[in-house]
Amino acid sequence: MYLNAELLPAEKALVSVFDHGFSYGDGLFETILVVGRHPVFLAAHLERLAAGARILRLELPWSGEQLAAAVQETVAAAALGSGYLRLTVTRGAGEGWRLAACREPTLLIVPYDHIPYPAEDYAQGFAAAISRWRRNHHSPLAQVKSLNYLENILAKDEALALGAQEAILLNLEGRVAEGAMSNVFVIGDGYLVTPPPQEGPLPGITRRYVLELASRVGLTAAERPVAPGELVGAPEAFLTSSLMGIMPLTFLEGRPVGTGRPGPLTRRLARVYQEAIGSEGGW
Numbered sequence: 001m002y003l004n005a006e007l008l009p010a011e012k013a014l015v016s017v018f019d020h021g022f023s024y025g026d027g028l029f030e031t032i033l034v035v036g037r038h039p040v041f042l043a044a045h046l047e048r049l050a051a052g053a054r055i056l057r058l059e060l061p062w063s064g065e066q067l068a069a070a071v072q073e074t075v076a077a078a079a080l081g082s083g084y085l086r087l088t089v090t091r092g093a094g095e096g097w098r099l100a101a102c103r104e105p106t107l108l109i110v111p112y113d114h115i116p117y118p119a120e121d122y123a124q125g126f127a128a129a130i131s132r133w134r135r136n137h138h139s140p141l142a143q144v145k146s147l148n149y150l151e152n153i154l155a156k157d158e159a160l161a162l163g164a165q166e167a168i169l170l171n172l173e174g175r176v177a178e179g180a181m182s183n184v185f186v187i188g189d190g191y192l193v194t195p196p197p198q199e200g201p202l203p204g205i206t207r208r209y210v211l212e213l214a215s216r217v218g219l220t221a222a223e224r225p226v227a228p229g230e231l232v233g234a235p236e237a238f239l240t241s242s243l244m245g246i247m248p249l250t251f252l253e254g255r256p257v258g259t260g261r262p263g264p265l266t267r268r269l270a271r272v273y274q275e276a277i278g279s280e281g282g283w
């Protein structure tokens with residue numbers, strides 16, 4: 001793995017106990033899919049990282065080119081054909097809470113040689129439970145893929161305990177924000193909708209790409225608020241993330257979405273998506 005400009009085995013990759021990532025969840029991460037040694041949507045991931053750093057008032061000492069080179073170096077060193085990378089940036093080590101105490105951000109890139117979603121998941125689709133926790137869509141962190149991820153993990157863990165595979169988070173107004181680790185889409189009659197950023201979702205990179213691909217399967221894409229009732233009553237719905245790609249959402253709160261099977265448009269869109277990231281490498 002890559003840690004602060006060095007390629008190291010896991011047992012030698014050590015981070016300071018004073019690191020603000022450890023003390024305060026003060027940092028950012030990106031989960032990047034790798035297909036055929038190609039880090040998919042790398043530029044978009046690095047752009048979101050830079051945007052998140054600006055929100056956290058964290059000055060990154062690396063250019064986009066240097067980060068991209070570090071990613072490529074990690075892929076090459078691990079001979080990573082297919083799998084994913086987790087890139088983590090923290091504010092670095094410093095005493096106390098003051099941001100200025102941290103002078104050297106930490107950069108860690110860990111390669112994984114598998115994808116944690118088997119083919120059966122796509123064949124069945126995911127069941128989701130609506131979380132009792134709300135996404136604060138006014139929080140600056142709603143827009144940031146930050147190391148403050150415990151709310152998402154708690155929501156997901158509660159959903160798993162209920163026999164579902166994903167949690168849906170509503171925002172403070174009771175409208176759909178996103179999944180605990182995914183964005184949410186609803187397919188209606190000729191259209192595809194997902195909540196806009198001001199409703200509280202993370203600006204997902206897969207989400208953005210899927211909005212662009214919609215027209216290839218004859219759907220008009222829109223970003224607008226989504227009420228939970230619209231999701232429950234939708235003929236088709238799906239979730240997106242870098243690792244999942246497009247995951248059919250087939251049950252919500254124990255009730256079928258549409259027929260309770262992955263819908264035809266979702267399956268077509270998933271095929272178009274797979275082909276696009278395989279052949280065009282995304283953008």
Ligand SMILES: Cc1ncc(COP(=O)(O)O)c(C=O)c1O
Nearest residue numbers: 181182183202204205206241242
């Ligand atoms: C909270 C949350 N929303 C949405 C997503 C999807 O984002 P992306 O498509 O950029 O992976 C993720 C990804 O893990 C996430 O953690």
